Amino acid sequence: MAPIPGSGLAKGLAVTLRTMTKKTVTEQYPDVQPDLPPRTRGVIGLFEENCTVCMLCARECPDWCIYIDSHKETVPPAAPGGRERSRNVLDRFAIDFSLCMYCGICIEVCPFDALFWSPEFEYAETDIRDLTHERDKLREWMWTVPAPPALDPAAEEPKEIAAARKTAEKLAAQAEQQEGES
Ligand code: SF4
Numbered sequence: 001m002a003p004i005p006g007s008g009l010a011k012g013l014a015v016t017l018r019t020m021t022k023k024t025v026t027e028q029y030p031d032v033q034p035d036l037p038p039r040t041r042g043v044i045g046l047f048e049e050n051c052t053v054c055m056l057c058a059r060e061c062p063d064w065c066i067y068i069d070s071h072k073e074t075v076p077p078a079a080p081g082g083r084e085r086s087r088n089v090l091d092r093f094a095i096d097f098s099l100c101m102y103c104g105i106c107i108e109v110c111p112f113d114a115l116f117w118s119p120e121f122e123y124a125e126t127d128i129r130d131l132t133h134e135r136d137k138l139r140e141w142m143w144t145v146p147a148p149p150a151l152d153p154a155a156e157e158p159k160e161i162a163a164a165r166k167t168a169e170k171l172a173a174q175a176e177q178q179e180g181e182s
């Protein structure tokens with residue numbers, strides 16, 4: 001059956017009228033910053049105090065875009081007669097974001113919680129070579145990492161907190177006992 005003349009126009013107008021009454025979804029970026037979810041994969045922040053230069057992240061990165069340099073340093077013994085120890089000192093930590101595919105493997109495998117996702121995304125460059133970011137920049141991004149969500153009130157207490165609480169209670173009980181005796 002041939003379509004009724006003008007039915008296409010009527011359908012189009014009906015769609016226009018329907019969408020006109022709906023709330024707009026257009027983001028007014030950059031005038032208004034988007035409200036991103038807390039786990040957004042924007043960029044990777046480095047908390048270098050936690051990094052032990054174990055190299056796991058660099059080895060597991062599928063794109064080989066994490067560059068780490070370090071040297072060994074000798075630490076004197078903690079007590080007289082003890083043995084000297086050696087530790088790794090970080091010299092360079094850089095990520096090439098022109099290669100990174102934001103898989104998050106480096107963050108997952110880091111055993112020392114030194115890498116975090118930040119929702120920061122405004123780091124576009126006109127030259128691809130400027131997308132390799134060094135430790136100072138990665139550290140700056142660390143301060144844009146959102147705080148972790150609060151624990152579920154019904155959740156089991158984390159074992160680290162439970163252990164710390166038990167130790168604090170034990171020390172407080174010992175101190176009380178000593179005060180009572182004196
Ligand atoms: S997110 Fe993936 S690709 Fe990017 S640096 Fe980490 S491991 Fe490599």
Ligand code: SF4
Binds near residue numbers: 051052113
């Ligand atoms: S896995 Fe973590 S601790 Fe190891 S080198 Fe990478 S950032 Fe540092």
